[in-house]
Amino acid sequence: MELLRVNRVNHFFGGLQAVRDFDLTLREGELLALIGPNGAGKTTVFNLISGFYKPSEGQILFMGKNTAGLRPHAVTALGLARTFQNIRLWNSMTVLENLSISQHYRLGYGFIGSILWNKSVRESERAARTSAEELLEVLGLNDYVDEYPKNLPYGLQRRVEIGRALTIKPKLLLLDEPAAGMNPNEIDQLIELIRWIREKFKLTIWLIEHQMRVVMSLCERIKVLDFGETIADGTPAEIRNNPRVIKAYLGDEG
Amino acid sequence: MEKQDYIWLCVLALVVAVLPLAIRNDYYIGVCVFAALNCLACIGLSLLMGYAGQISLCHAAFIAIGAYSSAILTVKAGWSPWTAMGAGIGFTAIIALFVGVPSLRLKGHYLAMATLGFGSILHIVSVAAVPLTGGPEGINNIPHLNLFGLKLDTDKHWFYFGWSMAILGLYFALNLIHSRIGRGLRAIHGSEDAACSLGVNTAASKILIFIISAVYSSVAGSFYAYYVRYIDPGPFDIMHSILLVTMVAVGGMHTIWGAVIGSTILTLLPTFLSYVSEYFKEIGFEYTPDYDILLYGGILLSIMLFLPDGLLDGINRLRNKLARFVIYPKKTT
Numbered sequence: 271m272e273l274l275r276v277n278r279v280n281h282f283f284g285g286l287q288a289v290r291d292f293d294l295t296l297r298e299g300e301l302l303a304l305i306g307p308n309g310a311g312k313t314t315v316f317n318l319i320s321g322f323y324k325p326s327e328g329q330i331l332f333m334g335k336n337t338a339g340l341r342p343h344a345v346t347a348l349g350l351a352r353t354f355q356n357i358r359l360w361n362s363m364t365v366l367e368n369l370s371i372s373q374h375y376r377l378g379y380g381f382i383g384s385i386l387w388n389k390s391v392r393e394s395e396r397a398a399r400t401s402a403e404e405l406l407e408v409l410g411l412n413d414y415v416d417e418y419p420k421n422l423p424y425g426l427q428r429r430v431e432i433g434r435a436l437t438i439k440p441k442l443l444l445l446d447e448p449a450a451g452m453n454p455n456e457i458d459q460l461i462e463l464i465r466w467i468r469e470k471f472k473l474t475i476w477l478i479e480h481q482m483r484v485v486m487s488l489c490e491r492i493k494v495l496d497f498g499e500t501i502a503d504g505t506p507a508e509i510r511n512n513p514r515v516i517k518a519y520l521g522d523e524g
Numbered sequence: 525m526e527k528q529d530y531i532w533l534c535v536l537a538l539v540v541a542v543l544p545l546a547i548r549n550d551y552y553i554g555v556c557v558f559a560a561l562n563c564l565a566c567i568g569l570s571l572l573m574g575y576a577g578q579i580s581l582c583h584a585a586f587i588a589i590g591a592y593s594s595a596i597l598t599v600k601a602g603w604s605p606w607t608a609m610g611a612g613i614g615f616t617a618i619i620a621l622f623v624g625v626p627s628l629r630l631k632g633h634y635l636a637m638a639t640l641g642f643g644s645i646l647h648i649v650s651v652a653a654v655p656l657t658g659g660p661e662g663i664n665n666i667p668h669l670n671l672f673g674l675k676l677d678t679d680k681h682w683f684y685f686g687w688s689m690a691i692l693g694l695y696f697a698l699n700l701i702h703s704r705i706g707r708g709l710r711a712i713h714g715s716e717d718a719a720c721s722l723g724v725n726t727a728a729s730k731i732l733i734f735i736i737s738a739v740y741s742s743v744a745g746s747f748y749a750y751y752v753r754y755i756d757p758g759p760f761d762i763m764h765s766i767l768l769v770t771m772v773a774v775g776g777m778h779t780i781w782g783a784v785i786g787s788t789i790l791t792l793l794p795t796f797l798s799y800v801s802e803y804f805k806e807i808g809f810e811y812t813p814d815y816d817i818l819l820y821g822g823i824l825l826s827i828m829l830f831l832p833d834g835l836l837d838g839i840n841r842l843r844n845k846l847a848r849f850v851i852y853p854k855k856t857t
Contacts, residue, residue, distance in 0.1 A: 314692035320721060342720040342725075352721050360714035363707075370712050372722040381732070385696040391703070438723055 271298045273442055274319070281311075281318060281498075288314045290422050290498045292328070296442070301468060302476045303485045305509075307444075307518055310372035311508075312478045313355060315495070316444050318353045321345035325410060333441070346372075351440035353431045355447045355478075358476030359419035365430055366415045369402040372437045392482075401435065407432045409463075425456035429463060445477040449484045461487055486510075494518065526580055529698050532781065541685040544680055552795065553679040559791035560686030560821065561744045562771060563784055567690070568699050570772045570783035576733045577713035579636045580627065581765045582643030586738040588617045588650055588744025588760035595663040595755050596656065605669045609746040613739050620738035624731045643765050645846060650757040664758025669750040679832025680749050686819075689747065690784075693740060697780050709733055774827050776834020785835055793820060 274296040281289040288311045296302060304312050319324045319330060321342040330338045336346050353484060383391040406412050419427055428448060435443060442483050448464070449457050461484055470476055479485050485492060485506070492509045494502040496518040502509055509515055555828055565587060572578050593612030597603040603611070627638035650657045657663065669676045669685075676685055700706050708729050711719040720726045749755050767790070775786020797816040804811065831838035 314806065340719075341721050341725075346723040349604045354717065354721075358715040358718040359709055360718065362714060363710060363770070367707065379704070381705065384705045386702065388700040395703075434722065456777070475834060480716050507591055 272296070273298045273300075273333060274476075275298050275329075275331040276319070277329040277331070279315075279318060279325045279330065281314060281323060282355045289318065289325075292498075292500060294493070296331065296474060296476065298474055299442075299472070300474055300476075301464075301489050301493045303489040304478045304495060305485060305492060306482070309497075310495040312495055313446055313500040314447055314498075316352060316478065318362035318369075319345075320350060320444060336397075346438055349439065349441040350444070351438050351442070353428075353435050353448065354445055355450060357424075357427050357431050359427060359431055359434070361418060361420040364416050364418060365406065365411065366399070366402055368419060368430060369405060369434050369437050370398055373398040373402060405433055405437065410516035425452055425459060428452070428456075428460065432463065432467070436467065436477065439471075440473065442474045442476065445475065447478050447480060449479060449481040452481075457481060457483060460484065462486060467509075485510070526702070533695060533698075536784070540684070540691070542827055543571045545685055548635060550679045553683050555792060555795045557679060557682045557686045559788045560683070560690045561748050561751070562571060562768070562787040562814075563690045564686075564693050564744040564747070565741045565768055566771050566783035566787040567693050567780055568677050568737035569768055570775075570777065570780050571697055571700070571731055571740075573707075573772055574771070574777040574779065574782070575706060575713060576709045576730055578730060578734065579769070580639045580734070580737070581762065581769065582623070582634050582639040582646070583639075583737070583741045583768050584762070584764035585643040586616050586620065586741035587647035587745035587748065588646060588757070590618060590742030591749040591755050591760070592650065592663075592745075593658055594746040595666050597734040599663055599665060604745075605667055605750055609743070609750075611748050612742050613773050616742035617735050618736050620735045621731065624734040626744075628727070628730045634755070640762065640765075643762050647757060647761050650760065657757070664752060664754050665831070666749050666753040666755070667748075668753070672760075676750070686747060686751070689743070693743075694780065694784065697740075701780065705729065710721040770824070774824065774835060777834035778833065779836060781835045782836045789835070790824075793823065 272295060274294065276292055276294040278291040279289060280287065292315060292375055304315065306312055314323065318325050318334075320338050321337060321344065324339050328338065329336060332345070332348055332350060335348065337348065337350075340436055361370075365498075379391045379394060402471075403412070405416065406415055409432075410427060411433065413424070414422060414426065414430075419430055422430065432445070432448070445464070452460060464475065464477075464484075465488065467473060477484075477489075489506065492502075492504065493500060494509060494512075494515050496514075501514045501518060502512045504512070543556070544553060547556070565583060569580065569583050572580055590612040592611070593615050594605065597608035597611055598605055601608075609640045623642050627642070628637055630638055630741055636808070650658055653659070656746055660792075671685060674681070701709070708719065708724045709723055712726050712729060716726055745760075748759075751811070768787075771790045772783050773784040773786070774790060775784065776782030795814065798813065800818060801811060801813065827835065
């Protein structure tokens with residue numbers, strides 16, 4: 271089934287065209303990579319899809335619904351989660367609290383419940399805590415439930431951030447350079463984790479990545495951006511031998 | 525709410541209950557009533573500043589809206605004090621919505637400027653709209669507040685009533701920050717992008733907390749009007765807004781308790797300083813009252829210099845330092 275369709279999206283920052291005629295069809299269960307040199311517009315594409323930017327032109331259909339112009343929290347509510355290039359965990363909150371935010375936002379109680387803190391509020395709070403603890407257990411983070419994220423090693427912080435994104439029960443997960451700044455060992459664990467959550471939560475994953483090891487070992491399909499334009503779309507083998515891709519990354523021969 | 529908060533709430537209630545036994549002078553009781561009212565306003569402001577990370581330099585204006593609504597509706601329209609106060613709350617909420625929607629799009633200094641502007645506009649209106657507000661002469665003969673048939677007409681009544689309301693407001697605020705709304709606010713403070721990527725409606729949350737904190741101020745304003753029974757534009761100027769922000773900052777922005785401590789200390793400090801000068805006068809060491817202001821400024825300055833995270837944080841750090849000197853008996857196995 272088709273999960274995401276992007277039709278001829280253009281985006282301008284003033285006079286600068288950051289994304290040009292971006293097209294994409296993403297089917298359920300796919301694992302797609304978006305690669306390209308620095309400044310190619312990859313993160314801009316993510317920001318457009320997740321509602322942080324409103325596209326200047328074009329259409330974004332997520333599960334058949336046009337999301338162009340929706341605010342990020344509304345896009346999230348449809349089942350689209352994302353992580354950020356530089357980890358944005360809440361360092362003043364514990365790991366458990368970090369994983370509780372989105373769940374607490376789904377709790378039914380309103381303002382009156384919030385200030386009176388009656389019985390039904392207490393019960394739904396307890397249920398939310400339990401489900402966050404379960405997710406941490408599944409991700410192998412149960413030793414760090416009450417730890418503050420800034421005290422964790424980088425690889426684990428990334429794991430917490432991915433776990434946090436999973437709390438909204440997404441259908442599509444956008445990962446913005448998940449392997450950035452990781453050592454080879456951490457990268458291996460990350461590849462394992464992505465494979466595993468994809469199976470376990472039946473996710474469609476779209477990632478931006480510079481680490482070719484991650485891209486080549488995980489993805490069935492790769493899209494290449496350069497100066498906002500799509501210059502290639504295909505299997506890893508096709509991309510590896512595509513002359514335009516090689517030119518974009520390495521420059522002209524001679 | 526956490527266990528510790530419950531304990532401190534009980535401690536505060538206990539202190540409030542016994543304090544009038546220790547203070548004989550009605551004037552000092554009156555100062556404590558003002559401390560309670562400032563405390564109420566500061567709790568609201570602390571929700572906005574400490575938890576949502578937004579600044580407001582117009583909370584005195586919300587106090588003024590509460591006070592003037594109560595005064596005008598009771599004196600000129602003959603409403604009952606409680607209904608007038610309710611109308612004041614509704615009125616404040618609507619105005620806060622209209623001020624909040626455009627200005628909360630701004631950040632940092634710009635938000636401070638926008639709210640400062642609103643605050644001074646409202647102050648000018650209260651001075652200039654003579655038919656409505658009485659202008660600089662203000663409004664006189666505001667009726668007493670009745671509590672279940674008990675007329676609140678002495679300082680002691682107001683002391684208990686004011687502090688009960690402050691404690692109730694504190695209880696609501698402490699619940700709020702541990703609820704999903706409060707967690708959402710802390711998330712916005714930490715990283716707005718991350719918060720909205722997890723489904724927190726950042727704009728709506730910020731406006732909601734702005735309205736709540738304005739309502740806290742409005743209630744404090746209504747009580748002020750019923751306690752003093754005379755209002756004029758004087759106490760609601762920009763300087764009072766800045767004083768409220770200072771109280772929250774001095775106490776410590778990171779917890780609601782900081783607002784309680786900051787507002788109480790800064791309200792009582794001038795009275796305490798003049799009391800001290802009386803004492804020095806008695807032992808034959810007289811100085812002009814100007815030195816009180818100098819001392820007050822000096823104390824503020826040293827708090828901000830040496831305890832930039834507020835008094836409460838300073839107390840915690842001191843406690844941690846002292847804890848290192850405690851020698852625990854060695855466990856014998």
